[in-house]
Amino acid sequence: MVENKNIANDQDKAKDKVKFGEIELSPKVAKAIFDMGFEEPSPIQAKAIPVIMQGKDLIGQAQTGTGKTATFGIPMAETLNPRDGRVQALVLCPTRELAIQVAQEISKIGRQNDLKALPVYGGQSIDRQIRALRYGVQVVIGTPGRILDHLSRKTLRLNNVRMVVLDEADEMLDMGFVEDIEAILKETPEERQTLLFSATMPGPIQQLARQYMKEPEFVTISRDKLTVPLIEQVYYECKESQKVDALCRILDMEEIGSSIIFCRTKRGVDELVAALETRGYFAEGLHGDLTQAQRDRVMKKFRDGKAELLIATDVAARGLDVENVTHVINYDIPQDPESYVHRIGRTGRAGRKGIAITLINYREYRQLKLIERVTKARIQRRDLPSMADIVERQKEAHKMKIVKLLDGGHFGEYKSIISELAEEYDPMEIAAATLKLLIEGPEAETEKDEAPEFGNTGAEPGMVRLFMNIGRAQGIRPQDIVRAIAEEAGIPGNVIGVINIYDKFTFVEVPEDVAGRVMGVMHQNMIKGRKISVEPAKAR
Ligand SMILES: Nc1ncnc2c1ncn2[C@@H]1O[C@H](COP(=O)(O)OP(=O)(O)OP(=O)(O)O)[C@@H](O)[C@H]1O
Numbered sequence: 001m002v003e004n005k006n007i008a009n010d011q012d013k014a015k016d017k018v019k020f021g022e023i024e025l026s027p028k029v030a031k032a033i034f035d036m037g038f039e040e041p042s043p044i045q046a047k048a049i050p051v052i053m054q055g056k057d058l059i060g061q062a063q064t065g066t067g068k069t070a071t072f073g074i075p076m077a078e079t080l081n082p083r084d085g086r087v088q089a090l091v092l093c094p095t096r097e098l099a100i101q102v103a104q105e106i107s108k109i110g111r112q113n114d115l116k117a118l119p120v121y122g123g124q125s126i127d128r129q130i131r132a133l134r135y136g137v138q139v140v141i142g143t144p145g146r147i148l149d150h151l152s153r154k155t156l157r158l159n160n161v162r163m164v165v166l167d168e169a170d171e172m173l174d175m176g177f178v179e180d181i182e183a184i185l186k187e188t189p190e191e192r193q194t195l196l197f198s199a200t201m202p203g204p205i206q207q208l209a210r211q212y213m214k215e216p217e218f219v220t221i222s223r224d225k226l227t228v229p230l231i232e233q234v235y236y237e238c239k240e241s242q243k244v245d246a247l248c249r250i251l252d253m254e255e256i257g258s259s260i261i262f263c264r265t266k267r268g269v270d271e272l273v274a275a276l277e278t279r280g281y282f283a284e285g286l287h288g289d290l291t292q293a294q295r296d297r298v299m300k301k302f303r304d305g306k307a308e309l310l311i312a313t314d315v316a317a318r319g320l321d322v323e324n325v326t327h328v329i330n331y332d333i334p335q336d337p338e339s340y341v342h343r344i345g346r347t348g349r350a351g352r353k354g355i356a357i358t359l360i361n362y363r364e365y366r367q368l369k370l371i372e373r374v375t376k377a378r379i380q381r382r383d384l385p386s387m388a389d390i391v392e393r394q395k396e397a398h399k400m401k402i403v404k405l406l407d408g409g410h411f412g413e414y415k416s417i418i419s420e421l422a423e424e425y426d427p428m429e430i431a432a433a434t435l436k437l438l439i440e441g442p443e444a445e446t447e448k449d450e451a452p453e454f455g456n457t458g459a460e461p462g463m464v465r466l467f468m469n470i471g472r473a474q475g476i477r478p479q480d481i482v483r484a485i486a487e488e489a490g491i492p493g494n495v496i497g498v499i500n501i502y503d504k505f506t507f508v509e510v511p512e513d514v515a516g517r518v519m520g521v522m523h524q525n526m527i528k529g530r531k532i533s534v535e536p537a538k539a540r
């Protein structure tokens with residue numbers, strides 16, 4: 001009798017199962033992932049989830065952005081017991097931002113089951129974490145240092161852990177982390193299930209990994225190519241001294257959405273942020289020397305699309321999943337091919353397209369070829385856009401905007417203005433004037449300026465020529481503006497020399513060491529209600 005009842009129950013359960021590709025899920029987990037917009041399992045999910053559900057150890061390798069998180073998140077939601085407040089699964093990640101993100105993804109997958117996932121990382125109040133742990137959670141996602149801290153304080157117990165995941169496993173088993181990982185694994189039960197994931201899994205690391213695992217299955221999707229085919233990969237060669245200029249040209253030329261620009265060092269990040277800001281680009285820096293609150297703020301701005309350019313060290317290279325990253329730019333070439341794979345993998349995620357750009361100097365060409373060889377990717381050479389290309393591109397962009405408006409229709413009362421004007425003027429002239437107004441603003445000049453001498457060629461040694469978008473026509477004496485700028489920048493007025501004054505612009509010359517300060521000050525300033533910009537005089 002009892003047996004029959006069990007069979008009936010099992011059949012009921014089987015009937016309740018929902019198909020996710022070939023995988024059978026409980027209705028709650030299925031609902032959660034359908035709500036997340038998943039329709040079909042990704043290849044790694046299709047192959048690895050059944051193996052994990054059998055309780056086997058597994059090393060999973062699949063390209064960036066192909067759903068490795070849910071590959072371990074789904075089995076957690078299926079098998080862990082939400083009514084047991086003890087920690088049953090542990091995920092170790094290399095960075096704080098990644099721990100937060102993975103915790104969010106697991107919480108979403110386990111939402112219908114009331115599964116609790118808690119990120120635990122350095123830089124956040126440990127007391128808050130202790131309280132949350134006491135309250136009861138099933139999954140802890142953490143960075144090794146902070147996990148060890150909790151273990152030594154006995155505020156975290158791992159004796160009931162059934163599943164351990166090393167996300168970005170090759171990084172976690174690299175020199176920096178391996179001792180911590182060993183110490184943490186010692187605190188977990190022998191019979192645990194161990195899962196390793198990464199887009200890259202170099203041979204020696206795999207060998208090392210096997211020491212911590214029981215006959216792991218190796219599931220790989222990306223054996224032939226390490227990078228995602230949807231990412232277009234290009235490189236530009238330029239001199240070290242011209243890098244900032246080259247980057248700006250690329251930013252002006254490309255249709256940039258949210259983008260991540262990688263630098264080798266923290267200092268490099270800070271310097272590039274400053275250099276971009278003086279040129280009028282809004283950029284946010286991310287690296288390990290910032291406080292956690294600063295890191296959180298920057299990430300939030302970037303995720304919300306409020307900051308388009310994220311300038312980062314390799315802290316942002318692994319695992320981060322930000323929607324709609326259009327470009328990854330290696331301002332400094334990555335140290336090794338694995339780092340390249342992970343960095344460029346911040347774009348081209350979940351079936352979207354992306355562009356990866358690498359800047360190199362001639363000495364770094366061999367490093368680039370090594371990356372190509374290891375990743376089996378083709379990185380195409382491109383020539384830096386000229387100023388003429390950029391002007392052309394901006395023209396195109398204006399045209400596109402107009403075409404979009406034209407296709408949309410709805411011009412209403414604007415049409416009557418044009419028809420009135422058309423009685424006196426040529427429609428072509430009217431359209432051109434309207435466009436000029438749109439692009440140059442209400443102060444668009446009516447008179448033609450004589451051609452100014454562009455470029456820095458005439459500058460005295462040690463001096464830089466700057467270009468200000470204000471001249472005679474504004475009815476303000478540029479000399480007075482120069483004095484105001486000097487005052488604002490905290491430098492003596494006679495340091496800035498006026499070279500030439502035109503109707504719409506003025507050229508000045510300043511010593512190299514104060515040029516950045518002058519530009520920085522002016523970008524934020526309004527003089528007599530007019531925003532003034534100052535930039536290096538460009539060669540033509
Ligand atoms: N089956 C699916 N269908 C649609 N989207 C999915 C599916 N699985 C995962 N995703 C989404 O794809 C994105 C990338 O997933 P995830 O961050 O897990 O990639 P990853 O393989 O871990 O990449 P990385 O190697 O960079 O860490 C996420 O936004 C995730 O929610």
Ligand SMILES: [Mg+2]
Pocket residue numbers: 068069167319
């Ligand atoms: Mg990942």
